Amino acid sequence: MNEPVVSSVKPSRVPEQKVILLGDFGVGKTSLFRRFTNDTFTTSTDRKSTLGLDFYTRSFQIPQQSDVVKIQLWDTGGMERVASVTSSYYKFAEAAVLVFDLHNPDTFHSLAQHMIEVASYAENCKVFLCGNKVDLVESVNEEEHASRNSSINSREYETVSIRDMEQFCEQTSVITNMYVTSCKTNQGVSEMFEDISRQIRNASRARYELAKHSVLQDELPFQLTDDEELESQSQTCAC
Amino acid sequence: MDEEYDAIVLGTGLKECILSGMLSVSGKKVLHIDRNKYYGGESASITPLEDLLSKYNLNNEGDQYGRGRDWNVDLIPKFLMANGQLVKLLIHTGVTRYLEFKSVEGSYVYKGGRISKVPADEREALASDLMGLFEKRRFKNFLIFVQEYNLEDPKTWKDFDARTMTMAQLYEKFGLDENTRDFTGHALGLQRDDDYVKAPAYSTMKRIKLYSESLARYGKSPYLYPMYGLGELPQGFARLSAIYGGTYMLDKPVDEIVMEGGKVVGVKSGEEIARCKQVYCDPSYVSDRVKKVGQVIRAICLLDHPIPNTKDALSTQIIIPQKQVGRKSDIYVSLVSYTHQVAAKGWFVAMVSTTVETATPEEEIRPGLALLGNIRQKFVTVSDYYEPTEDGTSNQIFISSSYDATTHFETTCLDVLDIFKRGTGEDFDFSKVKHTLEEDM
Numbered sequence: 001m002n003e004p005v006v007s008s009v010k011p012s013r014v015p016e017q018k019v020i021l022l023g024d025f026g027v028g029k030t031s032l033f034r035r036f037t038n039d040t041f042t043t044s045t046d047r048k049s050t051l052g053l054d055f056y057t058r059s060f061q062i063p064q065q066s067d068v069v070k071i072q073l074w075d076t077g078g079m080e081r082v083a084s085v086t087s088s089y090y091k092f093a094e095a096a097v098l099v100f101d102l103h104n105p106d107t108f109h110s111l112a113q114h115m116i117e118v119a120s121y122a123e124n125c126k127v128f129l130c131g132n133k134v135d136l137v138e139s140v141n142e143e144e145h146a147s148r149n150s151s152i153n154s155r156e157y158e159t160v161s162i163r164d165m166e167q168f169c170e171q172t173s174v175i176t177n178m179y180v181t182s183c184k185t186n187q188g189v190s191e192m193f194e195d196i197s198r199q200i201r202n203a204s205r206a207r208y209e210l211a212k213h214s215v216l217q218d219e220l221p222f223q224l225t226d227d228e229e230l231e232s233q234s235q236t237c238a239c
Numbered sequence: 240m241d242e243e244y245d246a247i248v249l250g251t252g253l254k255e256c257i258l259s260g261m262l263s264v265s266g267k268k269v270l271h272i273d274r275n276k277y278y279g280g281e282s283a284s285i286t287p288l289e290d291l292l293s294k295y296n297l298n299n300e301g302d303q304y305g306r307g308r309d310w311n312v313d314l315i316p317k318f319l320m321a322n323g324q325l326v327k328l329l330i331h332t333g334v335t336r337y338l339e340f341k342s343v344e345g346s347y348v349y350k351g352g353r354i355s356k357v358p359a360d361e362r363e364a365l366a367s368d369l370m371g372l373f374e375k376r377r378f379k380n381f382l383i384f385v386q387e388y389n390l391e392d393p394k395t396w397k398d399f400d401a402r403t404m405t406m407a408q409l410y411e412k413f414g415l416d417e418n419t420r421d422f423t424g425h426a427l428g429l430q431r432d433d434d435y436v437k438a439p440a441y442s443t444m445k446r447i448k449l450y451s452e453s454l455a456r457y458g459k460s461p462y463l464y465p466m467y468g469l470g471e472l473p474q475g476f477a478r479l480s481a482i483y484g485g486t487y488m489l490d491k492p493v494d495e496i497v498m499e500g501g502k503v504v505g506v507k508s509g510e511e512i513a514r515c516k517q518v519y520c521d522p523s524y525v526s527d528r529v530k531k532v533g534q535v536i537r538a539i540c541l542l543d544h545p546i547p548n549t550k551d552a553l554s555t556q557i558i559i560p561q562k563q564v565g566r567k568s569d570i571y572v573s574l575v576s577y578t579h580q581v582a583a584k585g586w587f588v589a590m591v592s593t594t595v596e597t598a599t600p601e602e603e604i605r606p607g608l609a610l611l612g613n614i615r616q617k618f619v620t621v622s623d624y625y626e627p628t629e630d631g632t633s634n635q636i637f638i639s640s641s642y643d644a645t646t647h648f649e650t651t652c653l654d655v656l657d658i659f660k661r662g663t664g665e666d667f668d669f670s671k672v673k674h675t676l677e678e679d680m
Contacts, residue, residue, distance in 0.1 A: 088337060224463075
């Protein structure tokens with residue numbers, strides 16, 4: 001059911017919805033990004049390097065509806081490793097996915113800071129919460145279960161629980177939905193992106209209709225293209 | 240930080256970010272450091288407005304300027320020429336995908352105490368009060384000549400060798416009067432002073448061509464301005480650098496540039512040393528290796544109305560040619576507004592700037608300020624303009640010049656391309672920008 005549709009024609013009537021990945025270095029943002037892009041590739045080999053990863057667009061069919069949502073997912077480019085990502089990264093974003101490592105509570109606690117950045121640079125954007133690396137948590141739980149009587153330092157295996165996540169959503173009251181994923185096993189990843197596409201469909205559609213019917217069409221900002229691209233676009237648009 | 244890099248770039252102003260991006264794309268291992276907490280250095284757009292106000296001991300009490308975080312105020316005013324170098328760099332590097340632009344609505348020129356629109360098409364030219372009917376005909380012939388002139392094809396020269404003959408001789412050839420010359424050189428050729436008149440005509444002819452080609456691209460004016468302000472430009476190139484492996488550090492003081500045998504070998508911050516083969520930086524990181532060659536005055540003005548006599552344009556440029564106000568260099572006025580997401584709803588940011596010529600610079604920009612109508616708040620800065628004392632080839636420290644008073648990015652790009660060539664020994668190869676995933680589709 002609702003298989004993602006691969007888009008091939010570039011100039012489309014459906015505007016792309018920018019979705020940004022946020023979270024500490026090493027929580028698996030690039031892995032999520034790769035999972036997002038992989039499904040559209042028949043061969044998913046030789047993608048070992050992060051270099052050149054920028055953003056990627058995929059179309060999602062909305063169940064029981066005729067419309068398609070195009071999600072343009074952005075990765076940070078690793079800027080958060082030492083510095084912070086640029087404020088530009090947040091601009092024009094329709095949604096932000098706050099990613100943390102379920103196995104590393106520090107990455108969960110620093111989400112508050114990422115929330116502040118979303119609020120200041122992309123205030124109308126929808127926010128989603130994603131606890132990643134659930135495979136690690138489960139393997140730890142099994143180990144813990146197996147060695148219940150041994151004196152394992154519990155701090156070492158401290159994890160973030162679903163209850164913690166729910167509490168975070170209640171406290172901040174701006175999170176649209178939350179997910180638990182594993183990029184390793186692919187658990188919950190496509191479900192998450194499908195749900196996000198549904199969630200942002202209504203809001204963006206209303207705005208799109210407004211822009212389409214606006215008499216001030218020529219006042220809208222535009223992106224720069226070179227002449228060749230301009231020509232090839234006008235060819236495909238010959239309708 | 241204790242690693243070895245091909246190049247360390249200091250400062251995240253526009254020039255350094257373009258260089259960082261080009262170096263990373265060329266396969267160099269780059270560390271990019273800024274002493275500030277934010278990207279952009281002098282090319283940043285300040286947000287929220289309170290950050291700018293507090294520097295001048297002012298505040299936004301009762302939100303008198305609207306909501307502070309709706310503002311992104313540039314410190315250095317510039318526009319992009321639609322067909323200019325920066326647009327080419329943005330397109331060829333793919334950085335353009337991070338940005339959205341709006342066309343500047345109108346370009347005006349100051350003549351005899353009032354402003355007139357620089358005609359954007361034939362209809363506007365016919366209706367223009369800038370010149371009389373016969374002068375318009377002469378001017379049209381002049382423009383056609385410039386447009387068709389081709390150095391490769393002497394048939395287009397019509398006995399005028401633009402490599403040796405001067406601009407004054409070209410004006411003479413077409414019988415253009417003083418006012419038209421002023422307008423042509425300063426409003427179309429964007430020359431800052433009158434030195435160009437005595438120089439070979441070809442460089443000014445190229446500039447006039449750039450103006451008309453830029454105008455032809457989007458129609459209203461030759462200028463473009465990015466949404467959320469000019470500070471988006473350095474950030475876009477920083478992302479390019481990061482995607483190609485560049486490492487970013489902000490809020491990192493730079494204590495020393497470490498030399499060995501007359502060549503740079505590293506950069507010291509606190510107890511850490513990052514080793515490198517080259518350093519690229521702005522003048523503020525190497526005060527002992529630059530010389531002051533002048534000053535630029537810039538006045539940022541917050542307005543709650545458009546500039547009078549501009550048909551309520553939400554963005555404009557006004558050029559005041561030096562001769563009109565008895566100066567050596569032109570005064571520039573630029574206006575952007577809430578429509579570019581750089582000001583709160585209903586607000587405008589005007590900038591008046593020029594090269595300083597006297598001991599009382601604020602007096603010098605008075606004719607520009609007088610065009611703005613009521614000014615709700617004004618922030619004046621006088622900045623020193625620095626140039627490097629060496630070209631960097633011997634010590635491997637490549638220093639950019641400060642941002643000049645020009646209203647566009649042409650000189651900025653020339654400096655960047657020249658530094659890149661000095662540093663790497665070759666011109667930047669745009670084909671090194673690999674196809675990204677997005678383009679693979």
